Amino acid sequence: MRKISNVLVFIIIILFHYNSSADEKNYHKELITDWSKIFPDQNRNAAGPKFFKYIIDKKITYKDFIEFNKLYCAVSGSLIDPDSEPDFLFVNESETNMKVCGNYYKCCIPCSCDIMKYSQVQKMKYEFEDGIKEFYVFTIKNPCNKNDFPNRVNKDYFCDGKKINDKQVYNLNDKIVIGLLHDGKSCSKDEINYVKTHQVTGRYCELRNNTPLENLDAGMGDIFIKLAR
Amino acid sequence: MISKLSDFLKKIIILLILIIPNIVNADFFEDMSSKIVDNPKRLSYGISVSDIDQNGKYEFIVTGFGYPNLALSYNNGKLINVASQKIFSDEFRKTIGVAACDVDRDGYEEIYFLNTDTYSGTKKYSDRLIDLEGNKFLDIFEIEKNKEELNLTAGRSVACVDRKGNGEYGLYVSNYGGPTRFYEIEGKKIKDKSANLNLDKVTGGRAVVSGHILTDRSDIFAANERGANFLLKNNNGLFEDVAFDYRVDDVIQNGRGTTLSDILYRGRLDIISGNWQGYHRAYVLKDNQFKDIGNIKFDKPSRIRTIISADFDNDGYDEVFMNNIAEPNKLFRIKENGIFEEIKLKTGLEPDGFGTGAAVADIDEDGILELLVSRGESKEQTLTLYKAKVKKNSKYLRIKPLNKYGAPARGATVTLITDQRKHSKTIDSGSGYLCQMEPVAHYGIRKNEKNFKLEVKWTNGEKELINISELNKTITIKQK
Numbered sequence: 001m002r003k004i005s006n007v008l009v010f011i012i013i014i015l016f017h018y019n020s021s022a023d024e025k026n027y028h029k030e031l032i033t034d035w036s037k038i039f040p041d042q043n044r045n046a047a048g049p050k051f052f053k054y055i056i057d058k059k060i061t062y063k064d065f066i067e068f069n070k071l072y073c074a075v076s077g078s079l080i081d082p083d084s085e086p087d088f089l090f091v092n093e094s095e096t097n098m099k100v101c102g103n104y105y106k107c108c109i110p111c112s113c114d115i116m117k118y119s120q121v122q123k124m125k126y127e128f129e130d131g132i133k134e135f136y137v138f139t140i141k142n143p144c145n146k147n148d149f150p151n152r153v154n155k156d157y158f159c160d161g162k163k164i165n166d167k168q169v170y171n172l173n174d175k176i177v178i179g180l181l182h183d184g185k186s187c188s189k190d191e192i193n194y195v196k197t198h199q200v201t202g203r204y205c206e207l208r209n210n211t212p213l214e215n216l217d218a219g220m221g222d223i224f225i226k227l228a229r
Numbered sequence: 230m231i232s233k234l235s236d237f238l239k240k241i242i243i244l245l246i247l248i249i250p251n252i253v254n255a256d257f258f259e260d261m262s263s264k265i266v267d268n269p270k271r272l273s274y275g276i277s278v279s280d281i282d283q284n285g286k287y288e289f290i291v292t293g294f295g296y297p298n299l300a301l302s303y304n305n306g307k308l309i310n311v312a313s314q315k316i317f318s319d320e321f322r323k324t325i326g327v328a329a330c331d332v333d334r335d336g337y338e339e340i341y342f343l344n345t346d347t348y349s350g351t352k353k354y355s356d357r358l359i360d361l362e363g364n365k366f367l368d369i370f371e372i373e374k375n376k377e378e379l380n381l382t383a384g385r386s387v388a389c390v391d392r393k394g395n396g397e398y399g400l401y402v403s404n405y406g407g408p409t410r411f412y413e414i415e416g417k418k419i420k421d422k423s424a425n426l427n428l429d430k431v432t433g434g435r436a437v438v439s440g441h442i443l444t445d446r447s448d449i450f451a452a453n454e455r456g457a458n459f460l461l462k463n464n465n466g467l468f469e470d471v472a473f474d475y476r477v478d479d480v481i482q483n484g485r486g487t488t489l490s491d492i493l494y495r496g497r498l499d500i501i502s503g504n505w506q507g508y509h510r511a512y513v514l515k516d517n518q519f520k521d522i523g524n525i526k527f528d529k530p531s532r533i534r535t536i537i538s539a540d541f542d543n544d545g546y547d548e549v550f551m552n553n554i555a556e557p558n559k560l561f562r563i564k565e566n567g568i569f570e571e572i573k574l575k576t577g578l579e580p581d582g583f584g585t586g587a588a589v590a591d592i593d594e595d596g597i598l599e600l601l602v603s604r605g606e607s608k609e610q611t612l613t614l615y616k617a618k619v620k621k622n623s624k625y626l627r628i629k630p631l632n633k634y635g636a637p638a639r640g641a642t643v644t645l646i647t648d649q650r651k652h653s654k655t656i657d658s659g660s661g662y663l664c665q666m667e668p669v670a671h672y673g674i675r676k677n678e679k680n681f682k683l684e685v686k687w688t689n690g691e692k693e694l695i696n697i698s699e700l701n702k703t704i705t706i707k708q709k
Contacts, residue, residue, distance in 0.1 A: 024525060029508045033521060036457065036473060036480045079481070 027067045028082045035079075043154045046224045048074035048178040049169035050157055052137070056170060061130045066182065073107035074138050074179025075114050075224045080105055087112040088194065089201045090187050091138065094120040094175070100136055101191045102184035110216075111224075113205035118228035121181050122172055136184030139175035140228040150226040158227075178228075257542065257560060258577040258615040261599065266309040268612055271296040272605030275386070275663030276588035279329035279338045279637075282311065283361060287590050287667055289601050290340060291612065292324035298342060301601070303592045308614065317366045322346070322354045325585075328659040330389030330398040331636030332369075332414050337361065338636060339369065341400050341412075343663075345383045349406030349433070355379035356402070358412070358419065375419045382407030388437040388659025389639045390447050392426070393466045394689030396632040396708075398639070401659075403434030403451055426468055432456040436487040436662050440498055440640050440655040443471070443514075445690025447640040447658070450477070452484025452502050476518045482507035486662035489655045490538035490547060492522070492567045496644050496651035496684075501549060503533035503662075509551070513567060527569040532556045535587045535661035538563070541598050541617035543625050543673030545650070548572065552584040552602060552661075577615045583608045590667035596625040596701060598671055624674035627703040630656055630685050637668030638708060642686040645670075647678050674700055 031038075031051070038054045039047060051072040055065060071080050086103035089112055093100050100121045106112050119138040126133060143149060144159035157168045158176060170177040187195075195201045213222045262268065272294040278287050281300045288311065289301040297318035301308040312318055319342070326343030333339060340359040346352050356379070358369040370379055384404040390411070391398050399422065402410040408429040411422050423429035433454035442448040446463035453459065457478035461468040472478040482504040489498040492513050500512040500519065507530050511523035521528070527549075535552040542548070544562075549569070551559040557580040561569040579602070586603040593599065597619055604610035626645065630638040639658040644651060657666035681697035687708050695706065 026508075026525065026528070029521075029528065032481055032508060033476070033479070036478050042480065 025064070025067075027064070028071055028079070031068065031071055031079060039077075041154055043152075044077035046075065046150070046153045046227050047077035047157055048072060048138075049176050050077065052177050052179055053168060053170045056126065059129060062128045062133045063130075065126075065128060065133075066180070069180035070105045070182065072179070073105070073111050074119075075111035076107050078107035080107055086182060087201055088191075088198075089116050090192060090195050091116055091119055091121045091181065093136075094122050094139065099187040099192055100181065100184050101187035101195070102136060103182040104138075104179075105182070109200045109204060110208055112201055113208045114224050114228070115179075116201065116205060117209050118225055119178060120175075121184060122175065122177075124172055124177070136181040137172065137177045138179045138181055139172060139177055142174055142176065143227050146226075148226055150223045152223055153227055255618070256575045257572050257617055258574065258600070259618055260576050261614040261616050262611065264306065264308050265301065265612055265614055266307045270609035270611055272609055273585060273603035273612060274325035274605060275327045275343075275586045275661075275665075276601055276603050277327040277329050277340065277659075277665040278588055278590040278592075278667035279340060279665075281317075281329075281340065281361070283337050286594075287592060288312075289588060289590065289592060290327055290329070291601070291603055292327050292342065292586075292663070293318075293320055294323045294325060294605060296320050298324050298327075301592075303594075306593075308592065314366045316357070316368055317359055319357065322357070326385055326387045326403075326663040328387040328389055328400065328665045330400070330639050330658070331396070331632070331634055332358065332389075332398050332400065332412075333360065334396060334414075334634045334636075336635035341387045341402075343380075343384045343387050343402060345385070345405075347383045349383050351407070352381055352383045355381055356384070358400075369414075369419055378412070378419050378421050380404070380410050380412075380421075382410075384410075385434055386436045386659060386663050388439045388449070388665075390439045390449060390658065391632075391640050391688035392447055392463060392468075394446050394687070396634050396636070396688070401428070401437050401439065401449055401451070403437045403453075404431075405433050405435075405454075407431060409434060409451075426466075427470075428461070428468055430459070430470075432459075433483075435484045436502075436660075438487050438489050438500070438655075438660045439658040440489050441642045441686055441690075442489065442498060442500065443475075445686070447688055450487060450489075450500055450502070452479075452487045452504075454483040454505070456480070458484055458502070474518075475514075476520075477502075477510075477512055479504065479510065485533045486536035486552065486660075488536050488538045488549075488660040490549070490563070491653040492563055494563075494565065494650040494652050496646070496653050498642060498653050498655055501536055501538055503536045503551065504530070505533060506530045509533060509536075511567065511569065522567045524569050526571050527561055531559070533662075534584050535664055537587055537589055537600070537661055537666065539589045539598055539666070540671060540673040541589075541600065543597060543617075543619045543623040545673045545675030545678060550587065550600065552587045554584050554606060555581065558582070558584065558602075577602075577613075579604075579613065582613070583610055585662075586664045587661060588664050588666050589671075591627065591669070591671065594703075596627070619673075624700045626672045626674065626681070626697065626700055628670040628672075628683060628685070629668065629703055629705045630670075630687070631705060631707045632688070633708045635707070638685075638687060639668055640688045643670035644684040644686070645672050646680075646682040646684060647675075648680045649675050649678050669703070
């Protein structure tokens with residue numbers, strides 16, 4: 001009797017006080033608050049790399065890192081609503097050319113196509129507050145030598161002359177990290193098949209990726225593609 | 230068996246003590262709307278509190294959008310409109326913003342009516358600046374020499390700013406899609422000085438407050454839409470925008486109701502700022518930057534309009550009233566250390582209310598604040614009036630500072646110093662959204678509180694310390 005009543009009292013107290021004491025970390029709010037620090041000129045076009053650099057420079061745990069990286073679009077640089085669902089897709093790994101599958105949080109579906117076609121993934125190791133972790137990141141080649149560097153993108157964010165600007169974006173083996181591939185791993189055949197037949201990552205992306213650049217008007221249009229191709 | 234049962238009962242009692250505060254939400258407000266005489270459905274917007282007829286009593290000035298502007302005076306237990314002159318009621322000009330202050334230094338407040346007949350950019354009808362001459366209201370803007378300074382840009386809120394600290398109030402007009410205006414009277418002529426003061430920025434102006442935010446002079450915080458907020462630091466009467474440095478620019482959110490509040494009861498004014506369907510902010514200054522300390526319940530995005538920080542229930546802790554449009558209102562109590570505790574509303578919730586503005590004043594002079602809520606926008610609705618249910622023996626103290634001209638010292642800061650707190654309140658220059666509160670610092674008194682002192686920081690930064698020997702009264706303090 002005594003044990004049961006003790007347990008009962010304990011459970012009820014916890015239940016009633018949970019709501020008033022719970023105050024989770026609000027990652028989305030933090031990014032909104034610091035948006036003007038991340039983009040001082042207010043140009044976030046294709047500036048996913050700026051978000052990645054801002055996040056990884058924070059003193060945070062691996063969990064924080066994962067959560068923050070769900071909240072911006074690596075292709076467009078847009079913020080994403082906290083309850084958005086990712087697209088499951090694959091991207092080629094730069095060293096092995098193997099397909100790596102995982103989840104990509106995007107602002108709109110054309111960005112899933114662009115990231116599949118114009119980025120690569122690399123494994124990256126990093127020491128967080130709770131230890132060293134390994135994960136896959138999306139990368140693009142150094143764009144700083146391009147003659148057709150898109151004029152709607154702030155070049156100073158990415159480049160220091162012809163070099164990658166390490167102070168503004170994360171440089172991984174002379175490539176710019178533009179975002180995180182969540183839950184990345186080598187693809188199974190079934191997963192590749194799933195992605196290829198999916199209505200977005202399969203059929204829609206095939207259509208988009210076969211559309212001439214000058215006719216692209218969805219998503220970031222041609223801005224990211226010009227930067228990343 | 231008996232001892233086991235008594236043990237069990239003891240636990241149940243402890244349990245009830247612990248959970249009762251969470252499950253019992255005694256109704257906080259009482260609905261007093263029936264006290265409003267002639268309260269038809271209409272489109273009402275901003276509310277100010279001022280003494281329009283110079284009789285020593287405040288009126289609620291309620292703007293009307295295609296409806297008459299009202300001045301609700303408390304007489305014989307009822308709130309009744311006492312403004313009938315056309316220049317004041319002016320139902321054709323579509324008024325939304327209002328603020329009052331003594332612009333012409335005669336000791337009485339003029340009333341700025343911000344009219345808006347379009348959402349953004351150029352508007353048809355200008356604003357009015359209403360002065361009482363004898364028994365007749367006149368519009369200072371209609372005097373021939375002032376006609377070149379009309380504000381013909383859509384706007385939202387207005388605040389009074391004594392930028393030089395000498396009692397010469399100017400009016401910051403928060404325009405939308407056109408330059409901000411800053412009016413002052415110079416040589417008996419009204420003049421827009423926004424360009425000279427570096428204030429003529431084009432933005433989606435929404436709300437504005439002024440007071441001792443950063444300096445010993447009147448600083449300005451303007452909450453904007455589709456652009457960064459402004460935090461205008463007063464440097465000897467000139468302004469410098471430091472919103473980015475102080476981290477209150479909030480550039481990708483859309484500002485709405487804003488107020489100054491001593492969130493930490495530490496003797497300084499911080500900023501509460503609501504964002505339209507965005508995170509609401511409780512900015513507290515620390516190490517030359519504002520940190521947002523609002524918790525997950527407080528900052529939850531909503532269709533916010535006016536925000537008011539006031540001690541409605543005279544318990545010595547301020548509440549924050551959030552007036553949402555077509556969404557339930559919210560109320561929080563600011564506890565020690567900046568903890569926002571939600572008070573579940575029943576009366577005053579107004580889930581279907583199209584709240585557009587709200588203001589507080591102790592209009593019936595009983596030591597308890599009344600909250601008047603205006604409603605409208607896309608649906609005609611009545612005004613609503615609320616008063617908190619206070620404890621029987623609750624005590625209060627009301628401080629009414631007057632400047633050297635004898636006018637309400639809007640922008641001055643009053644600080645109550647006791648054995649339990651150092652609690653600052655602004656004499657409201659304009660706040661909430663489109664609104665302005667009574668020019669009185671209203672304090673409820675905490676349990677067992679003692680050693681009462683008051684400090685008034687005037688708009689020129691000078692301070693005056695006053696000992697308090699008696700509670701439950703309104704103390705008028707005149708600037709020397």
